[in-house]
Amino acid sequence: MTIENKTLARFRLPFWQRLTDWAPTGIGIIFGYSVLFILYFPIVMLMLLSFSGDPLTGIPGDWTITWYEDVIFADIAQRDGEAYGSNFRVGDPLLLSIMLAFITSILCVIAVLIVGPVLPRIKWRGPFLVGFLMPLMIPGIVGGVGLFMWYRLVIHVKMGIWSLVVAHFVWAFPFALLAMLVVASRFDTRLMEAAEDLGAKPWQRFWQIEMPILKPGIYAAGFFGFLLSFNELPFSIFMRAGQDTLPLYLWIQSGAHNTTVPLIYAMSTIITVGSIGLTFLAIKLAFGGGQNDVRQ
Amino acid sequence: MTSDNNIAPGAPSPGRSEVLSVEHATHQFGSLVAVDDVSITAGRGEFLTLLGESGSGKTTLLRLIAGLERPTKIGGISIEGQDVAALPASRRNCTTVFQHYALFPHMSVGQNIEYGLRVRGISQSERRERAIEALNLVRLPDKYDRRVHQLSGGERQRISLARALVTRPAILLLDEPLGALDEKLRVDMQVELLDLHKKLGITFIYVTHSQEEALTMSDRIILMRSGNIVQEGPPTDLFDRPRNRFVADFMGVENLIEGALEAVSGEHASVRVGEHMLSGMWSGGDVPAAGTKVCVAVRAERVRLSNAAATNGQEDGVNRLPCQSGATIYKGKYVDRTLDCDIGPVKARIWDRDADIADLASLWWRTDECAVTKIEGS
Numbered sequence: 046m047t048i049e050n051k052t053l054a055r056f057r058l059p060f061w062q063r064l065t066d067w068a069p070t071g072i073g074i075i076f077g078y079s080v081l082f083i084l085y086f087p088i089v090m091l092m093l094l095s096f097s098g099d100p101l102t103g104i105p106g107d108w109t110i111t112w113y114e115d116v117i118f119a120d121i122a123q124r125d126g127e128a129y130g131s132n133f134r135v136g137d138p139l140l141l142s143i144m145l146a147f148i149t150s151i152l153c154v155i156a157v158l159i160v161g162p163v164l165p166r167i168k169w170r171g172p173f174l175v176g177f178l179m180p181l182m183i184p185g186i187v188g189g190v191g192l193f194m195w196y197r198l199v200i201h202v203k204m205g206i207w208s209l210v211v212a213h214f215v216w217a218f219p220f221a222l223l224a225m226l227v228v229a230s231r232f233d234t235r236l237m238e239a240a241e242d243l244g245a246k247p248w249q250r251f252w253q254i255e256m257p258i259l260k261p262g263i264y265a266a267g268f269f270g271f272l273l274s275f276n277e278l279p280f281s282i283f284m285r286a287g288q289d290t291l292p293l294y295l296w297i298q299s300g301a302h303n304t305t306v307p308l309i310y311a312m313s314t315i316i317t318v319g320s321i322g323l324t325f326l327a328i329k330l331a332f333g334g335g336q337n338d339v340r341q
Numbered sequence: 342m343t344s345d346n347n348i349a350p351g352a353p354s355p356g357r358s359e360v361l362s363v364e365h366a367t368h369q370f371g372s373l374v375a376v377d378d379v380s381i382t383a384g385r386g387e388f389l390t391l392l393g394e395s396g397s398g399k400t401t402l403l404r405l406i407a408g409l410e411r412p413t414k415i416g417g418i419s420i421e422g423q424d425v426a427a428l429p430a431s432r433r434n435c436t437t438v439f440q441h442y443a444l445f446p447h448m449s450v451g452q453n454i455e456y457g458l459r460v461r462g463i464s465q466s467e468r469r470e471r472a473i474e475a476l477n478l479v480r481l482p483d484k485y486d487r488r489v490h491q492l493s494g495g496e497r498q499r500i501s502l503a504r505a506l507v508t509r510p511a512i513l514l515l516d517e518p519l520g521a522l523d524e525k526l527r528v529d530m531q532v533e534l535l536d537l538h539k540k541l542g543i544t545f546i547y548v549t550h551s552q553e554e555a556l557t558m559s560d561r562i563i564l565m566r567s568g569n570i571v572q573e574g575p576p577t578d579l580f581d582r583p584r585n586r587f588v589a590d591f592m593g594v595e596n597l598i599e600g601a602l603e604a605v606s607g608e609h610a611s612v613r614v615g616e617h618m619l620s621g622m623w624s625g626g627d628v629p630a631a632g633t634k635v636c637v638a639v640r641a642e643r644v645r646l647s648n649a650a651a652t653n654g655q656e657d658g659v660n661r662l663p664c665q666s667g668a669t670i671y672k673g674k675y676v677d678r679t680l681d682c683d684i685g686p687v688k689a690r691i692w693d694r695d696a697d698i699a700d701l702a703s704l705w706w707r708t709d710e711c712a713v714t715k716i717e718g719s
Binding site: 236238241243245246249254257258 | 407408409429430431432436437441444445446447456457459460461504505508
């Protein structure tokens with residue numbers, strides 16, 4: 046009875062209001078799947094093409110791992126002083142990027158360990174937080190140009206790996222800080238008092254109470270530092286000074302030589318799989334096993 | 342107040358040695374004086390309660406003893422004769438049971454209890470042994486491997502107690518430990534705490550705002566108000582001999598009748614209230630001049646009803662007032678009756694239904710069952 050009344054009532058409504066009635070089930074489903082498709086289709090295609098014999102046609106097929114061999118062996122051949130088919134040399138940029146990501150990650154962890162536990166408890170935390178998070182809202186290109194002008198034109202220092210480290214840290218720190226604050230803002234400082242009361246010295250309180258409880262935040266900060274640095278392009282363009290990071294190298298290669306495009310597909314697939322693997326590892330480390338349950 | 346004064350009623354008996362002495366402690370938060378020149382002592386094995394409303398400074402005083410708060414000014418503080426004024430909390434031989442438990446969420450129950458031993462570098466096997474011993478003490482023998490979030494509130498409080506006791510401190514500080522528990526559990530825990538206190542012989546310093554808790558558990562109560570000690574002594578002292586109106590009110594005296602002091606002779610004071618002369622036990626300390634406003638404090642359960650008319654002349658050992666029946670409130674175990682007298686309403690608590698009188702003419706109470714005390718000051 047009530048269902049009939051409702052159905053009848055709906056038909057008396059103007060069509061746009063009737064639309065919202067079925068939209069959640071109809072349009073919603075189509076829209077949702079479209080987004081997923083737009084997101085993942087290119088990545089899946091890229092992976093398929095990286096195993097295809099003639100990837101530049103855009104049609105997967107004729108399966109082969111020759112592009113992967115090229116990516117890997119070209120560098121080994123170069124290292125051994127032998128000539129090799131393509132001039133795609135990903136080894137140095139890859140090493141540089143991993144090194145940068147590692148340094149950025151460690152810097153983020155240290156900075157976030159210093160700032161994170163204190164920030165939620167100081168008087169001017171609002172303005173400080175805004176200040177720390179502002180770089181998030183500055184476009185990478187603007188930040189890169191700004192840093193470039195500052196170092197080259199104002200204080201006249203030479204760019205190098207150090208400038209890439211600075212830029213990557215500036216870029217990754219706000220994300221790392223946010224990840225840490227999620228944990229740190231819930232940290233109950235009374236636990237530190239309880240530990241002190243039980244006889245723990247300052248370093249014991251830090252290592253045995255504060256660090257373990259903040260552990261998920263520390264892992265998350267390190268993980269963000271690593272991935273954001275590893276994927277960073279806009280800052281690197283301005284701060285590289287002759288050094289090519291991996292994203293930078295792939296970007297240059299994809300614009301320059303048609304013959305290396307299949308290698309970029311292969312390299313991108315490796316990076317994607319590596320990133321996903323790292324993400325799962327980080328999540329497992331931070332929250333795995335229920336050992337770090339911070340609820341009380 | 343100096344420590345000499347404390348030897349009077351309620352101070353630790355001379356046989357007991359002093360385990361804690363705080364002299365002239367003052368603590369300020371900005372311009373707010375939380376503890377104002379307070380001196381206290383505690384004897385070995387004593388159950389001492391710091392009683393007061395929130396903001397009276399009792400918790401701050403406890404934190405000063407624990408070392409979690411650095412006093413603004415202090416004459417001296419010693420635990421077991423050792424001067425600890427300069428020592429941080431981690432090196433003082435006392436531990437705290439917090440109202441909010443403060444159990445470490447990333448550790449198991451066993452690890453929590455062992456923590457105080459772990460930071461002292463005691464071996465794994467001895468730690469475990471002592472932790473299990475402590476768990477038995479708080480009657481949770483099977484919880485060693487549990488995680489903290491699997492425990493109920495009452496269990497957490499016991500674990501927190503075990504954690505504080507396992508290091509065998511000279512003084513156990515308890516900061517409203519039962520405040521977060523429900524009524525029934527609180528009563529059970531009171532009994533358990535008393536048992537533990539008896540069994541261990543450790544000095545307990547217990548902070549609470551509940552006069553009922555303080556009365557049940559303490560050897561001695563220190564009642565605080567806005568950073569000062571208002572009265573200290575055994576529970577019976579505070580209950581029956583309040584030093585001023587505030588103490589009487591805080592300890593739950595229902596009838597506080599103001600009048601002018603007529604005279605004090607020996608222990609007895611007589612007070613003029615309207616046309617009546619009331620007398621009671623003088624408990625206000627130094628005797629003020631006649632005519633000063635004082636307060637007659639009488640508990641509702643001491644007030645009795647009678648059908649005899651009040652005579653104008655004074656009866657020996659009895660205060661009697663003519664009255665009329667007023668409102669009655671049924672409370673289950675007893676009945677509270679508000680009686681209209683010419684000096685204002687007086688509350689009577691009637692436990693025995695047979696004692697409730699229909700043709701009521703007067704009410705009376707024994708003079709030695711009521712206190713006459715000051716309005717202000719200590």
